[in-house]
Amino acid sequence: MKKLIEEQFDVVVIGAGPAGMMAAIRAAQKGARVALVDKKEEPGKKLLMAGGGRCNMTQDENNIVELSNLYKNGRFLLSAFGAFRPGNVREFFEGHGVPTKVEKSGRVFPVSDKGQDVLEALIKAAKENGITFLYKAHVVDFSLNSENEIVKIKLKKRELYPKNVIIATGGMSYPATGSMGDGYAWAEKMGHKIIEPKPVLVPIKTTDDWVGELQGVSVSSVSISVFQHNKKQFSDSGDLMFAHFGLSGPLALNMSRGIGKVLAKDESDIKLVIDLKPYLSAEQLDEIVRKDFERNADKKLNNCLADVFSPKLLDFLFRYSGLDLEKHAAKISRKERMHLVNLFKHLEMNLDSLFGFDRAMVTSGGVSTKEIDSKTMKSRIVKNLFFAGEVLDADGPTGGYNLQLCWSTGFLAGESAAKNL
Ligand SMILES: Cc1cc2nc3c(=O)[nH]c(=O)nc-3n(C[C@H](O)[C@H](O)[C@H](O)COP(=O)(O)OP(=O)(O)OC[C@H]3O[C@@H](n4cnc5c(N)ncnc54)[C@H](O)[C@@H]3O)c2cc1C
Structure with a gap:
């Protein structure tokens, strides 16, 4: 079949949650032609629920060793935290018109107390960087070549031809937001080990x-x-x-x-x-x-x-x-x-x-970190595949830690995917 130019991208990010949006922005900032794909009609549905709508976006902690100690698989996250620290997150949002404040226990929120402002800043940054948004675009499968590279992404109604793919489909909690564990099934099919997903922060x-x-x-x-x-x-x-x-x-x-x-x-x-x-x-x-x-x-x-x-x-x-x-x-x-x-x-x-999952803030378990290069978020199995966010087998306590994981792994995956051209 003939590949239409509008269906070829340097980087296709699947999942327009916080991790996927940050990954797409960073890849585009680094010069890649990026598509951000989501099965829902709009991005960031779960992000809007964060912090009761106020969005506890990160923690006031810039010592990345202290930070990583609080996470499951924290050592794996060190490079990502080093690439994009909580301070960088605040700079990013402040630079996009969202001033931040620190509350009790180091919780960082937008001064406006509106998670919507955080989401809008991401959408604006994505548009400024020329990212193509594809909504109501439900990814169902992938085709790989003999070199173990993804050559085609199959959506319900179309196909995309990516040079690199970032899976940022989240966990399994609050399935109405779109996170239903799809990424685990794909990763497993492509040879990745899945650590049993369990509801946490319940x-x-x-x-x-x-x-x-x-x-x-x-x-x-x-x-x-x-x-x-x-x-x-x-x-x-x-x-x-x-x-x-x-x-x-x-x-x-x-x-x-x-x-x-x-x-x-x-x-x-x-x-x-x-x-x-x-x-x-x-x-x-x-x-x-x-x-x-x-x-x-x-x-x-x-x-x-x-x-x-x-x-x-x-x-x-x-x-x-x-x-x-x-x-x-x-x-x-x-x-x-x-x-x-x-x-x-x-x-x-x-x-x-x-x-259970119906009331869990986060999913623990997911794509095993053993088969992912922590310095790039790149799969050790599939040559042009990267992971970011909650789909990974890593999670932290409440207090902005889980969004920080998304920002950092998203940033690093986006940067690495753009370099993998
Ligand atoms: C009620 C609640 C409150 C929370 N509050 C906070 C907080 O204040 N601070 C904090 O740090 N964390 C908080 N969290 C956790 C945080 O929101 C999540 O960890 C974070 O949203 C995960 O981001 P993600 O980008 O990895 O995935 P998600 O936000 O889950 O996004 C995944 C995206 O992938 C898309 N997708 C899935 N499958 C497909 C497919 N087959 N094809 C196309 N698209 C697909 C989905 O539609 C979705 O948009 C909260 C969570 C909940 C539920």
């Missing part, structure tokens, strides 16, 4: 009936320890939100990564013990409670400790403690006080399960 379901009473309560800087058969597995700290089903918020999402590993070995008898005041020892907390009771000696128990916890949480904790709430603070015994302090430091919950 909320946690617990079996405790009372958790619904705390729905919507947020607590900052608490810690949770995970126990199985009464043996401590690991712990972490951060900001938590109670939901009607159990736990959400950054701490729960991050801990789901570790809990998933514990569950993979044994699903039984897992407890989560929340320390609501991890920065105070039991003695220090008791001292605070004792002084509060002294000051409020004439008040009933449920009118005390207003400075220690928010009203809804406090109300729950008092009721859960089983103590007589009508009792005046002066009458609370040391034993009763210690019972309260113990509850504040050991609020116990029982794990039910983790949510």
Whole structure:
């Protein structure tokens, strides 16, 4: 069949998410003729969901070794982070009219709090660099020649003839955004190993009936320890939100990564013990409670400790403690006080399960990093194939880390593909 000139590209990027858009922009900046292909009718559907629509675009961390330590397969990501650091990401967006700001825990957002601005900056940069956008363009298969090079990309309604291909089709969560794991099947067919994709950064379901009473309560800087058969597995700290089903918020999402590993070995008898005041020892907390009771000696128990916890949480904790709430603070015994302090430091919950792909922010697993050159993002198996973004077997915690992975691997894949001409 005759190849039409408009169907020949130096670089075809499949997937117009953050990784694919950055890859396309960088390849075009380096002089390549680039097509950006996506099966949806518009780009960046998942990007618009990021950070609840505010887009936590990266982290305020430029030490790439520290950064990489927080990721699965972080060592593999080092070169990509070196090529395009969090600081470069901020420079890129600021240079395209999106000023950025740093919030708690180093989370970087656009000053406007609008993820839409981030997406529009990418689209503008792509257009400025002459990238051809092909939407509603569903890639289904590839043809390779005897040299193990992709010579043709088969879409549902047309064919493209690429010199290089970048697969940036994302993971498997929130499939309505277009990420349905298509890239894994292609990579596997072309000889790549796929590490089983699993949902990560998911909320946690617990079996405790009372958790619904705390729905919507947020607590900052608490810690949770995970126990199985009464043996401590690991712990972490951060900001938590109670939901009607159990736990959400950054701490729960991050801990789901570790809990998933514990569950993979044994699903039984897992407890989560929340320390609501991890920065105070039991003695220090008791001292605070004792002084509060002294000051409020004439008040009933449920009118005390207003400075220690928010009203809804406090109300729950008092009721859960089983103590007589009508009792005046002066009458609370040391034993009763210690019972309260113990509850504040050991609020116990029982794990039910983790949510699945329908609620996962990220997919862990994907195209094995062993068969990809970390310095270029190029396949070690197919000569003109590159990977970028969540399709790779690499993932990080919440806080802008997963988008940073997309920007960095996208940038490096785009640059390398443009050089591979
Ligand atoms: C609710 C939510 C909130 C999040 N918040 C944050 C956050 O604040 N900060 C952060 O760092 N990360 C966040 N993440 C994670 C982050 O959004 C993802 O890691 C990131 O979008 C992955 O980018 P990607 O480019 O690899 O893939 P995707 O964004 O998934 O894009 C893949 C693209 O490939 C296209 N595609 C797939 N198959 C085909 C095919 N066969 N043919 C053509 N096109 C195809 C899809 O249509 C899609 O557009 C969040 C995720 C979710 C779900």
